[in-house]
Amino acid sequence: MLYITDINRLRCNGIKVGKNGLGVVVCSGNVAGVFTQNAFRAPPVVVTEEHIKKGWIEGIIVNSGNANAFTGKQGIRNAKRMCELLARELKTDVERIAVASTGVIGVQLDMDWIESKFVEVYKGLGSSKDHAMAFAKSIMTTDSFPKIASCEVDGCKIAGVCKGAGMIHPNMATMLAFIFTNADFSSEELKETLKTAVKYSFNTISVDGDTSTNDMVLLVATGESRIGKDKFLEGLKSVCLNLAKQIVRDGEGATKVLKVEILNAREEDQALKGARAVVSSNLVKTAVFGCDPNWGRIIAVLGYAGIEVNEELDLTLRGYRNGELLREVRLVENGVGLGNEGVARMVMESADEVHFVIDLKLGNGKGYAYGCDLSYEYVRINSEYTS
Amino acid sequence: MLYITDINRLRCNGIKVGKNGLGVVVCSGNVAGVFTQNAFRAPPVVVTEEHIKKGWIEGIIVNSGNANAFTGKQGIRNAKRMCELLARELKTDVERIAVASTGVIGVQLDMDWIESKFVEVYKGLGSSKDHAMAFAKSIMTTDSFPKIASCEVDGCKIAGVCKGAGMIHPNMATMLAFIFTNADFSSEELKETLKTAVKYSFNTISVDGDTSTNDMVLLVATGESRIGKDKFLEGLKSVCLNLAKQIVRDGEGATKVLKVEILNAREEDQALKGARAVVSSNLVKTAVFGCDPNWGRIIAVLGYAGIEVNEELDLTLRGYRNGELLREVRLVENGVGLGNEGVARMVMESADEVHFVIDLKLGNGKGYAYGCDLSYEYVRINSEYTS
Numbered sequence: 001m002l003y004i005t006d007i008n009r010l011r012c013n014g015i016k017v018g019k020n021g022l023g024v025v026v027c028s029g030n031v032a033g034v035f036t037q038n039a040f041r042a043p044p045v046v047v048t049e050e051h052i053k054k055g056w057i058e059g060i061i062v063n064s065g066n067a068n069a070f071t072g073k074q075g076i077r078n079a080k081r082m083c084e085l086l087a088r089e090l091k092t093d094v095e096r097i098a099v100a101s102t103g104v105i106g107v108q109l110d111m112d113w114i115e116s117k118f119v120e121v122y123k124g125l126g127s128s129k130d131h132a133m134a135f136a137k138s139i140m141t142t143d144s145f146p147k148i149a150s151c152e153v154d155g156c157k158i159a160g161v162c163k164g165a166g167m168i169h170p171n172m173a174t175m176l177a178f179i180f181t182n183a184d185f186s187s188e189e190l191k192e193t194l195k196t197a198v199k200y201s202f203n204t205i206s207v208d209g210d211t212s213t214n215d216m217v218l219l220v221a222t223g224e225s226r227i228g229k230d231k232f233l234e235g236l237k238s239v240c241l242n243l244a245k246q247i248v249r250d251g252e253g254a255t256k257v258l259k260v261e262i263l264n265a266r267e268e269d270q271a272l273k274g275a276r277a278v279v280s281s282n283l284v285k286t287a288v289f290g291c292d293p294n295w296g297r298i299i300a301v302l303g304y305a306g307i308e309v310n311e312e313l314d315l316t317l318r319g320y321r322n323g324e325l326l327r328e329v330r331l332v333e334n335g336v337g338l339g340n341e342g343v344a345r346m347v348m349e350s351a352d353e354v355h356f357v358i359d360l361k362l363g364n365g366k367g368y369a370y371g372c373d374l375s376y377e378y379v380r381i382n383s384e385y386t387s
Numbered sequence: 388m389l390y391i392t393d394i395n396r397l398r399c400n401g402i403k404v405g406k407n408g409l410g411v412v413v414c415s416g417n418v419a420g421v422f423t424q425n426a427f428r429a430p431p432v433v434v435t436e437e438h439i440k441k442g443w444i445e446g447i448i449v450n451s452g453n454a455n456a457f458t459g460k461q462g463i464r465n466a467k468r469m470c471e472l473l474a475r476e477l478k479t480d481v482e483r484i485a486v487a488s489t490g491v492i493g494v495q496l497d498m499d500w501i502e503s504k505f506v507e508v509y510k511g512l513g514s515s516k517d518h519a520m521a522f523a524k525s526i527m528t529t530d531s532f533p534k535i536a537s538c539e540v541d542g543c544k545i546a547g548v549c550k551g552a553g554m555i556h557p558n559m560a561t562m563l564a565f566i567f568t569n570a571d572f573s574s575e576e577l578k579e580t581l582k583t584a585v586k587y588s589f590n591t592i593s594v595d596g597d598t599s600t601n602d603m604v605l606l607v608a609t610g611e612s613r614i615g616k617d618k619f620l621e622g623l624k625s626v627c628l629n630l631a632k633q634i635v636r637d638g639e640g641a642t643k644v645l646k647v648e649i650l651n652a653r654e655e656d657q658a659l660k661g662a663r664a665v666v667s668s669n670l671v672k673t674a675v676f677g678c679d680p681n682w683g684r685i686i687a688v689l690g691y692a693g694i695e696v697n698e699e700l701d702l703t704l705r706g707y708r709n710g711e712l713l714r715e716v717r718l719v720e721n722g723v724g725l726g727n728e729g730v731a732r733m734v735m736e737s738a739d740e741v742h743f744v745i746d747l748k749l750g751n752g753k754g755y756a757y758g759c760d761l762s763y764e765y766v767r768i769n770s771e772y773t774s
Binding site for chain 2: 104
């Protein structure tokens with residue numbers, strides 16, 4: 001297991017005091033980012049997208065507990081001020097710093113708190129595993145565990161940290177991810193690779209355009225290791241998918257991970273769209289919570305997902321526990337229910353991960369999406385969030 | 388209060404045995420219908436849409452407990468067989484009968500049960516208020532009360548019955564509505580009027596294209612009363628909106644009705660789209676359940692709703708109890724939060740209906756949508772539905 005502090009020269013730290021946190025990463029490198037498509041883009045998103053245009057950053061500052069979103073011009077000033085705090089210490093230009101925020105919307109940042117905690121966090125910067133975990137913890141909100149992932153391919157290291165747990169309703173979960181690598185790519189190359197990696201990872205747990213005000217994925221490359229582009233993409237994809245699946249596993253109140261895979265759709269985009277629609281359905285999510293193999297609800301979602309469908313489809317359930325397949329149960333074959341709900345229910349009861357595989361028999365488009373079930377606990381968490 | 392049996396010559400009846408019900412209406416008239424846009428249209432939808440093409444029906448037969456959806460050719464044969472049962476008794480053509488179903492998807496109808504109960508229901512047909520209520524009750528599924536509404540304008544009577552209660556996630560709720568009037572319009576005129584009335588009523592609680600496999604609204608006009616088209620449309624709209632609001636009030640597990648109104652959007656369709664997005668958000672719904680005036684969640688939804696937005700918006704909360712306004716609280720003015728969350732929370736705690744009014748200050752598009760909160764009870768109902 002690598003930590004972000006295993007990427008050469010990277011130092012970081014973070015603190016969490018009640019609901020509020022502050023984290024700092026110091027790392028020079030080429031940078032690329034993917035940002036929310038929400039029309040109300042939060043000030044830190046606006047500022048960071050502007051700052052990384054030059055393709056190089058020296059550090060990142062992140063706060064949790066307050067999203068600095070819908071905060072107008074004061075919000076922009078505060079986001080820039082956060083960058084200044086770090087830039088001053090690093091003796092670099094303010095535009096060399098990225099900033100991110102996550103938490104409640106519509107409240108101005110408590111800059112006194114941030115400035116005073118910054119001194120403490122900055123003083124404590126370091127390169128140990130503990131420093132990496134302190135940063136990972138400082139950016140958490142409703143997350144129940146810090147989320148890290150890494151891989152090493154041909155001497156190229158990739159290590160990432162992310163936060164996000166509101167994945168029952170992916171539209172609204174602020175998802176922040178910071179990924180570091182010692183690979184040697186230009187910011188243009190990084191951008192292209194990151195976009196592809198995000199499409200098959202974070203975007204399979206979140207619908208395009210249905211993003212929070214603050215979502216952000218940053219990739220920083222320090223440029224020491226030569227590696228082929230394709231190999232790098234594979235590594236980056238695996239780190240991103242690992243992080244994305246941790247978000248799903250930590251879905252607010254979730255008891256089971258849900259994966260929907262669509263095979264042989266007319267084309268890939270239709271498979272991805274259909275799979276996302278199914279994992280987003282409250283009726284499917286509550287059925288999974290209740291271990292109810294109610295495949296009629298899946299059919300109904302496919303019918304309104306806006307994709308080409310085929311009544312002669314096959315639908316199969318797979319139950320997993322601790323990553324091991326318990327059993328595969330065919331529920332529908334050539335459009336006919338097989339009456340296997342009894343067995344399917346037993347499999348669901350034992351499983352911590354439920355997969356539905358739908359074969360549309362139309363073309364060769366393939367796609368998947370991850371989600372989780374909808375429980376009493378989700379309602380509790382989200383009805384009490386700001387209280 | 389009028390009942391459907393107050394429309395001249397109408398006879399009806401219905402029974403409910405456990406989860407299964409059967410209802411019959413005998414009424415001759417010009418007919419128009421609006422049907423689900425789900426790609427998997429259930430056999431009764433396919434059959435009824437075909438049958439009403441000639442513009443005239445003699446009766447309607449409806450079963451609840453089984454949607455006869457995703458049931459293939461056998462499903463089509465069974466839907467036609469239901470029509471035959473009634474056609475034979477009425478000595479009319481099978482194509483003069485409409486059929487509707489609601490309930491579980493993917494299971495063939497128990498035709499023996501339907502045929503034996505049909506005899507009983509048909510024998511008991513009548514024109515009293517009790518007969519009208521028996522029909523209204525026979526089509527219920529998770530509904531906790533029968534839903535009827537009516538109005539009388541210049542001697543023209545309009546009376547309707549509907550069912551539907553899954554409105555937390557409107558996409559999946561089967562909504563059936565049967566409206567009868569003594570007005571004198573051609574089926575073409577009825578169709579045009581019905582489409583407009585549905586747009587401002589049932590469609591404000593359900594997203595276009597996001598419909599169940601079985602949704603259907605039928606309008607039958609017996610042709611005795613002359614009334615102007617505009618007056619008729621107003622009456623029909625009010626009956627439809629009354630029924631639609633009853634569905635929302637009966638939302639599975641709902642404790643509060645939620646209305647979102649958007650003023651001064653760029654255009655009407657954007658206002659309708661934005662309002663629907665807000666009432667469909669799990670995070671807004673859980674916040675309303677928890678009496679949490681978390682307006683940041685509303686802002687975030689508007690941001691991903693795919694409409695033109697304006698950061699300088701106003702956002703106002705209104706709490707109602709038993710139809711009476713308790714208090715109006717401005718939460719955001721010109722894009723700035725006013726810190727009135729404390730008062731707003733108290734209003735929400737006392738209210739059984741919560742309205743959010745958003746002024747976008749962009750154009751003169753106006754639109755609203757109705758929904759309800761998301762409670763523990765919703766999760767319970769939907770995780771146990773088929774068990």
